[in-house]
Amino acid sequence: MEETLIEEGETNKDIEVAPALIAVHPTQKSIAVAVGSDLRVFDFQGASAVSLVDDTSGPFHRDSIRAIRYSADGNLFVSAGDDKVVKIWFTESWCCICTVPSEKRVSAVALSNDSLYVCFADKFGVVWVVDLDGFDGNQMLANKKAAPLLAHYCSIITSLEFSPDGRFVISADRDFKIRVTVLPKKPLDGAHEIQNYPQGFLVSGSGDSTVRLWDISSGSLLDTCEVGAKAELLESNGKEEECNLAVTDLCTFPDDKLLEKLQGSVSVEEKVFLAAAEAVKTSMSNLLVKKQYSTEKREFRKRARNDRKIKQ
C-alpha cells in the first residue's frame, strides 16, 4: 500500500531529496507522507494532522526518509532512511516506541504479518531483522539490536516484502534479482534456506518497463504486462511510472476516493505528471547509482576506516 508520488515543487529542489513516499493505513484511518527527512501523518478520523512523539532519540529523522510502511493490522508504522536509524511507531498514540540503529543507510523496510518482526535492508544488501516480541502498546522498547537475516551480495535492495502467509521473505535488488527466502522459526539466527528465485504469486515491476506475475513455489513466470503500452490507462489507476518507463513502485489502491482527497482530482494533469515523472527519475537514479565521493572526502573516509589486521 505504498506509492511514490512527487509534488510539483520538488523538481526545483536539490537533487539529493528522496522521492516522496506515501503509505495508507490498512483500514484507512490515517495516511503518512514522507518528503526528505520530514514525516507527516494525517488522521482521517479526526481529520487533523497528527503530532508525532519521539522520546527515544533526537529529533525524528535527520536525513532523507527512504522507506515507510504500516503493519498489516495497522498498529505499527516503520520509517527509515539515510540517517541510518529505523524508527518504529505505535499508531494509536503515534509514539516512537523504538529506534534501531543501522550500520548503513536503509533502502527498504517490511513488517511481518503478525507484527512480531521488523525487517530492513541496508545499502550493502544485508537484510536485518528486529523482533518486537513482548510489545503490548505502552512501553518503550529500549536497546533493540538488529540481527542479520540474509544478504544479497553487496547489492542495494530495492524492495522487501513478507508473503501473506508469513512463510517467506521476498527481496529484490538492483542486480535484477528477486529472492524468496524461507522465514525460519527463529529469524534472529538468520534465514539460510532459499526457497527459490521467484517462485504463491508475486507481482514485480522493473526498469525494463514490464510488470511480471510469478508463481512463488516454482519460480516460474506466469504473465508479463508491458506497462509502456498501457501507460495511458494506468495513470488513473494509481500506478505510477516514469517517462522512460521504468516501473518504480506498485500499489493496489483500495479506492479512488482517497486519491481524490489527496490531489483534488483523480485525473492528473499531464504537465504535473511529466514533472513528477522527471523528479522520480532523478531521485530513483540517485538512489540506485553508487555514490561518488570527491577525492578529499574519500581520503577522509579512508582515515576513519578500520583496516587493522587482527592477529591472534
Added chain:
Amino acid sequence: MLENEANPTLSKSTGLPRKRFYRARAHSNPLSDSHFPVPTSPCHVDFSLHYPHFCSSSDQIDSSKKIQFADIGCGFGGLLISLSTLFPDTLMIGMELRDKVTEYVKERILALRVANPGQYQNISVVRTNSMKYIPNYFEKGQLSKMFFLFPDPHFKEKNHRRRVISTHLLDEYAYALGVGGIIYTITDVEELGDWMKACLESHPMFEALTEEELEADPVVKLLSSATEESQKVARNGGQTFQAVYRRVMLAT
C-alpha cells in the same frame, strides 16, 4: 601444424594456448557492475554451445544431463582438466571473472578436445561473477560439488565482504547444492583458511566431512595438486589449509 603457424597464440609443440598471450591481472573487483551478458535464469543458458558432444549425441534435450560440478574462480582451469578425465560422464563448468583468463581456459579446452578426441567434452567455462549470478546459472539443488580453490584472501577488514566464502553467500551455495553435495575449499593463507572454516562451521546447512571420508574422496587429493595456484604453493613449500563440508538438510 599449419594452422598453428597462422595462430601464434597456440604452442607449436603441444597445440595448447600459450599463457603469455593471455596475461591478466591477478585480481578483479567482484563488486563492480558487470558489463557482460548474464542469463536471466538457468533455462536461458544454452549448454549445447558448451558441451556440443553431449548435446548432439542424445539429440533431445536431456534434462537428466545437468551440470553437476562448478569450479568457482577456476583460474587457468587446472582442476577442471584433472576432473574431466576422473569423471568423464559428469558435466562441469568453471566460472571466472577475469575475461582474459576465461578466454585462455576456453582455448585450452578446445585444444585439448582436438588433441584428445572424445575426451574433455564434459568441461567448459563461462565468464561471470559467481558471487552475484550463481542463481542465474543453476537451479535449486542442481550441483553435487562446488570448488573454491585458492580464492582471493582480501586481507583488509573493509574488503572482507569481497571474500567468496561468507555466511550470507553460503546461503546461495546451499541453494545451488543438492543435499549431500560437497563444497571444497583450500587456501595457502592461514587467516582465510580460518575464516572459511568458521563460516562453514557456523552455517546450519553444512557439516564437516570426517577424516575417513576425506581419505576416501579422490577429489580431495586434487585440491592441493591440480591447480596452477596449488603447484605454485607446493613449489614454494607453502602450507595449505582446506575445509571440506557437506550440504545437509536444515534442521527444523
